[in-house]
Amino acid sequence: MKLPIYMDYSATAPVDPRVAEKMCGYLAPDGVFGNPASRSHQFGWAADDAVEQARRDVAALINADPKEIVWTSGATESDNLAIKGAAHFYQKRGRHIVTCKTEHKAVLDTCRQLEREGFEVTYLDPEPNGLIDLKKLEVALRDDTILVSIMHVNNEIGVIQDIPAIGELTRGRKILFHVDAAQSAGKVPLDMGVMKVDLLSMSGHKIYAPKGIGALYVRRKPRVRLEAQMHGGGHERGMRSGTLPTHQIVGMGEAFRIAGEEMPQENDRIRSLRNRLWDGLKSMEEVYLNGDLDQRVAGNLNVSFAFVEGESLIMALKDIAVSSGSACTSASLEPSYVLRALGREDELAHSSIRFTIGRFTTEEEVDYVSELVRTQVTRLRELSPLWDMFKEGVDLKSVQWAAH
């Protein structure tokens, strides 16, 4: 086993070696390096063939028509194009948007920008398990609502929203539905033939393709129109100009093809590793799982270790790459807004660690991490005055703390 151990697959994943090998054929002079938009020679035609094959592979994973796939630089760009593009195009119909407080910043900050432009945005509170109450969503919909944007799988706590049910609600009212599927494409089944989703953001690098490539699904029936955010040569049917990065696109296509083939077995393996890790940790005292355990993507485990501060725990876990909801790991000194939106006390948000397991995680690594976390949490609790007080039976909520 090699150290350090990577358990931050929700941040990014390494490129699958099969994907990397395929990409290498689209870069150098003896490879397919042409501009896919070049219509006058075979360098261009070959590149275009590769791009279209990848488009079919990406479309196949979500059961869409290849013509519904628009290449972007990643899920952030896809979110921007979907939300701003739809809002701008349909603003005469209404200027109200509904989203959720636990969305990724790529959605939340895009909505903030639209608020500055005069749009009105409703930010739903999730339930304590991280899931959206559909009744609350329904109540938030208005006659002037043009768009609902809800993520499929949350990046911090891994919970899976009920996308089919939300799609029924929005389609019935002719409201567009955008889904940020950055964390779910290739990990949770997606079927555009069944799900009433109008726009779906996808990322390459979360599913073993390289960083810097993503896609946006734009439904054709019923047709969804977008105002372009990037202008230029009219690539991607005018929705997103810019020379297509053939090697990146080939990488994403191959990664999505592999994911489509291997998803069921891979999810079983990853889920059993995740459960093994949780079994190893949950027997400790005062350990809390953040987010619903059942409606949850296979590789995610987000745990709060009460009375231990997350950043100091990450320091203690220096041979393990994980992330924390602690304020101290962010520049803003604010604890995770996702955990706060669940109604978790700030104390528990500060104490949270996100473990995300992926394709190359082994059982041996999981056991090492489990053992190390137990040892270090115990050590840091021995250093913690809060643990002392807890053990003495002091109710920490009754103490008057001097907030600073």
Next chain:
Amino acid sequence: MAYSDKVLDHYENPRNVGTLDTKESNVGTGMVGAPACGDVMRLQIQVNDEGVIEDAKFKTYGCGSAIASSSLLTEWVKGKTLEEAQQIKNTEIAEELALPPVKVHCSVLAEDAIKAAVDDYAAKQNQDKE
């Protein structure tokens, strides 16, 4: 975030971790910070008849810098008079540990902790006199 070697040393080998008996009249306890803010420091000092701090213990809930700041503080206050200990400035702690600007508040907390511990000790002494 990259930590200085001194922070890492104090974090990995914290000095003077522990608890003194709060009820003893020669022990002063200072507890500062709040769990919701992500750091709580408890600093305790044991003072001899000459007004010199002869022992100091701490426990800290917080990030590596907070743990290192309190560990360093216990080293510094030992052997100092109460007056000298109160003169310790957060800037000296921040400088010694090479804390980045975003972590300076940890050193402020340490300065608050020693002041609170000395105040607690002084309050106990006054009570004894009454």
